[in-house]
Amino acid sequence: MAEASxxxxxxxxxxPGRPPGTGSMHGITQRNVRYVQKMFQExxxxxxxxxxxxxxxxxxxxxxKLKAANDILNRGFGTPVSTQVIMQLDEKDKVSPVxxxxxxxxxxxxxxxVLATLxxxxxxxxxxxxxxxxxxxxxxxxx
Numbered sequence: 001m002a003e004a005s006x007x008x009x010x011x012x013x014x015x016p017g018r019p020p021g022t023g024s025m026h027g028i029t030q031r032n033v034r035y036v037q038k039m040f041q042e043x044x045x046x047x048x049x050x051x052x053x054x055x056x057x058x059x060x061x062x063x064x065k066l067k068a069a070n071d072i073l074n075r076g077f078g079t080p081v082s083t084q085v086i087m088q089l090d091e092k093d094k095v096s097p098v099x100x101x102x103x104x105x106x107x108x109x110x111x112x113x114v115l116a117t118l119x120x121x122x123x124x125x126x127x128x129x130x131x132x133x134x135x136x137x138x139x140x141x142x143x
Contacts, residue, residue, distance in 0.1 A: 048072070 054060055055068040103111070 048075075 051068040051072050055065050055072065057065065106114075
């Protein structure tokens with residue numbers, strides 16, 4: 001047993017770095033993710049039935065029933081945080097000075113021109129430093 005440990009330690013010294021399989025997950029691709037999602041989606045109805053059965057089971061522990069009910073609500077309506085973010089994004093869309101209709105009728109050249117203007121604006125804003133003091137020093141002349 002001790003000899004095996006020594007052999008492993010010697011091998012590790014010859015190959016520095018992380019052991020194989022413990023680094024980043026290079027094998028995970030969009031295709032793999034979609035494949036796994038599809039596998040789980042095939043069982044979504046059955047899972048929903050199980051959650052409903054647990055939620056409705058009079059003999060089930062209250063914590064388990066609450067968890068099942070909460071999971072059902074989150075899957076149906078999103079978590080409270082994600083719902084709040086979506087609502088904030090919707091509100092920001094409503095106050096946009098440019099409507100979706102205006103964008104829809106604009107030509108590609110017009111849209112590219114607007115994009116270039118916005119990019120220049122954002123670039124200049126990122127370089128601007130506001131040095132205005134929060135409170136003006138005493139004796140400073142008032143404008």
